[in-house]
Amino acid sequence: MPSIRPSTDADLPAITAIYAHHVLHGTGTFEIDPPTEADMAGRRADVLGRGLPWLVAEREDGQVLGFAYANWFKPRPAYRFSAEDSIYVADSARSMGLGRQLLAALIVQAEAAGVRKLLAVIGDSANAGSIGVHRALGFTEAGVLRSMGWKFGAWRDIVLMEKALGAGDTTSPE
Secondary structure (H helix, E strand, O other): OOEEEEOOHHHHHHHHHHHHHHHHHOOOOOOOOOOOHHHHHHHHHHHHHOOOOEEEEEOOOOOEEEEEEEEEOOOOHHHOOEEEEEEEEOHHHOOOOHHHHHHHHHHHHHHHOOOOEEEEEEEOOOOHHHHHHHHHOOOEEEEEEEEEEEEOOEEEEEEEEEEEOOOOOOOOOO
């Protein structure tokens, strides 16, 4: 069974390759051109610099099979307790439960970082895997934004899902 751990700089080649596959072959991300390893290093540094988690799923032999991170939903201060999750699994490791394992660990770490609302902004309403993983871990649908992105010759929706963490909105966070 793969383990979940905080990412390191050494994971960046695998993270970049996994994400590039999703950019080039999937609709879960609306990026068109795969970012470079330097781009991904900058994104990771930005997330970690904000005190938020960036995790990887790793086989016993050290092979990275997937990654997940949380980043602030919007930069304005009022949003400082709301984060968006991102989860990507290597094509060779799909249907192994890694997405669920990564998301479960990310929820725990995001809550520990002070996040009160975790959001999923899921590319493509046909993305049953991501929608199902989020639903299984207690996310509820908040809405669908129709035809938000054009990728692979078709309009793609965005499915918004949400999950309250910790006390959610029942108490003041400060």
